Amino acid sequence: xxxxxxxxxxxxxxxxxxxxVGSLKAGVCFVAVMFGFLLASTGASxxxxxxxxxxxxxxxxxRP
Numbered sequence: 001x002x003x004x005x006x007x008x009x010x011x012x013x014x015x016x017x018x019x020x021v022g023s024l025k026a027g028v029c030f031v032a033v034m035f036g037f038l039l040a041s042t043g044a045s046x047x048x049x050x051x052x053x054x055x056x057x058x059x060x061x062x063r064p
Contacts, residue, residue: 007052011036
């Protein structure tokens with residue numbers, strides 16, 4: 001859950017930054033947000049969350 005919230009904030013900040021600097025137009029930003037929102041309500045959300053959690057756990061175990 002913590003990883004998901006952190007990633008949501010990270011990607012939200014990244015989208016806001018790209019929108020601010022002009023790399024993304026408002027329409028593209030809206031489509032990206034809506035795609036993520038709609039993807040979360042599909043059956044793909046479980047495997048994606050599992051993959052993200054596994055990657056975060058692997059990175060956490062790599063610390064010295």
